[in-house]
Amino acid sequence: MKKILMAKVSSTILEACIGAKEGEKILIVTEPEKLLISESIATIAYQMKAEPIISIIVPRENDGQEPPQPIAEAMKSSDAFICVVGKSITHTHAVKNAIANGSRGIVMTQFSEDMMIHGGMQADFKQLKPICMSMAKALENGKEIRLTTPYGTDLSFSAEGRRGNALYCMVEKGEFSTAPTVEANVSPIEGTANGKIVADASVPYIGIGLLDEPIYLDVNNGRITSISGGRQAKILREDLEFKNDENVYNIAELGVGLNPSCRFIGLMLEDEGVYGSVHIGIGTNITLGGNVKAACHYDLIMTQPTIVVDGRTVLKDGEVVL
Template identity: 65%
Template sequence: MKNFMMARGAEKIVTTCVKVQPGEEVLIITEVEKFSIAESLAAAAYAKGGHVIISVIEPRMQDSAEPPHAIAAAMKQSDIFICVVGKSITHTHAVKDAITNGSRGVVLTQFSENMLVHGGIECDFEHAKLECKAVAAAMAGAKDLLLTSPGGTHLRYSAEGRRGNSLYCMVEKGEFSTVPTVEANVSPLEGTANGIIVADASVPYIGIGVLEKPIICEVKDGFIQSITGGKEAEILKRDLEAKHDPNVYNVAENGIGLNPKCKFMGFMLEDEGVYGSAHIGIGTSITLGGTVKASCHYDLIMKDASLVADGRNILKDGKLLLKI
């Protein structure tokens, strides 16, 4: 019964997000548990005249692990790639190389069948694009950015020389986007972030999800120095320590959620998109304009954020102040 209900969301992704054209090669990367979603997308892409390939991979051991070499090569040669996976392969050389080679792609990490029916997928992406591009432009190249939140976040960094990334679920050649999150982000210049991160909404990885108690991270010279809070903070702390990789503590991203249809539910691409939220990505930054490759990329999400870029108020208590 749910298969036909997923059809509308699948058609939106194929028609609006990646704009499949007749004769294009469409590579869908998935896992066994996500196969029903992949099938819905394949049917929609086939109906548009796409040459569809479904590749089923073994779930990665951890988020941000590279896909198999054969899959990476296929992504690079595809016209379109769609990743429907549980463990993220977004922040990988495979994605970076594919878009550099001209492919266009969307990422549906942690997607459930229901997410193809309700929630962020119902957003008017064309309308959201305007706000998203404006926020990304305001963040791009800013020498001094200050992120704060009612929960206690107070993080200052520079993005001088960095591009702004606008992910609004629609892509052209050489671009990728997440779905259904709508977000503008920038990768802080390495070594410049200092202050406090207080995640009080969600950390949608490693079984944490929507937070019961805030996670507090002290940041100095671009790296997290300490992680405190309750049991969820301990889970995050232990997971990062076990990776034996100092780059996992790198402040890699500041993203702003701009999808009015998203709600906090413990799934990454819904939670990151909640309108007026902010997230600090830690670890890998190479797909966002930074230079760091780590063994993971996690997002620490906070509610009702405020952002000032070079003295210009971008967001205040979760409300966008830019005139579009």
């Protein structure tokens, strides 16, 4: 029954998100636990007279770990690819190279079967596109960007010369987007971020999910220098220490969630898309316009944020004011 109910969103992914065409080779990269979702998408692709290819990989040990080289090559040579995985392969050279070669991709990390029936994928992506693009343009090339929240976040950085990225779940040749999150983001210039981050909503990685209490992080010269809080803060701190990679502490991204159909459920691409939320990405930034490749990319999500770019308020207490 679930496969039937998932058909509507599968059609949205293929028709609205990647614009699949007859004869195109659509590569679906997946894991054993996500096979029902992948088969639903492949069924619709076949009905559209595209050529679906399902490639099952062993789940990556860490988010941000590269997929096997044959999969990376297949992504690069595909007309379009869809990643239906539990462990993220978004911030990888495989995705970056596939896009550079002209493929187009939709990334569905931590997608559940329920998300194929309810939630963020029910949004009108065409309607949200101009809002997302406007926010990305507002963040682009910001010489001084300041993020604050009522919970104690106060972070400033420069994104001068950096592009703004608009991810609205619809892609053309040479583009990728996450789904169902609709977000605008920018990658800070390495070494420029300073202040404090207080994540109060979610850290949808390594089993943390929805936060029981805030996680507090100090940032100096572009890197996290301390992490404090309760049980969940300890999980994050110990995981990053275990990576034994200084780049995991890099402030990699400021992202603004813009999907009114998303809700906080403890899963990555649903939580990050919640309208009016903001996430600070840490670690890898190579797919966002930066040059750091780390052992992971995690997002720290907060609510009621205010963003000021070069003196202009673009987000006020979680409401877009462009």
